[in-house]
Amino acid sequence: MSEARTMSRPTAVTDFEEFVAARSAALWRSAYLLTGDRQRAEDLLQTALVKTWRRWESIARREAVESYVRAAMATTYTDWWRRRWNGEVSTGDLPDTAPAGVGEAAGVEVRRDVLAALDLLPRGQRAVVVLRYFDDLTEQQTAEALGISVGTVKSQTSRALAALRTSPLFAEGDPS
Known part of the structure; x- marks a missing residue:
């Protein structure tokens, strides 16, 4: 049994490396939307990828790798916030461009407005909005990723969208 496990190790490493190469840009964007800071x-x-690697074989067999990484990011983000590890997030120095390899989804001004609006949301609402609308997770998947009920996902989403709708950043005819 240990021989078979040893033989599968190079394959596991290769599979993990391929997953990281293929999905890291999209996962980084989600992490950036959660944290508001490049570093x-x-x-x-x-951190999420390390957690994923530790359980790679069981996760890969279930074909739930990306959802596991996203759940690990959401959980880690929440843990950091609870420990106050992340401190303050400045919105004054948002990047004008994405890092190399990360595609541009919108203009710089729209990105800044979206990031600034997300930054105004409470931590829980921000996490729900990022997972639901930027990562396209279902309500159930979002609830599982955050360790909350589907009802909480719905109420957090409703409150977040109401706050975003009334945000002066998205007002029609905004002169800025």
């Missing part, structure tokens, strides 16, 4: 996004993604 913290990198730390968050790295």
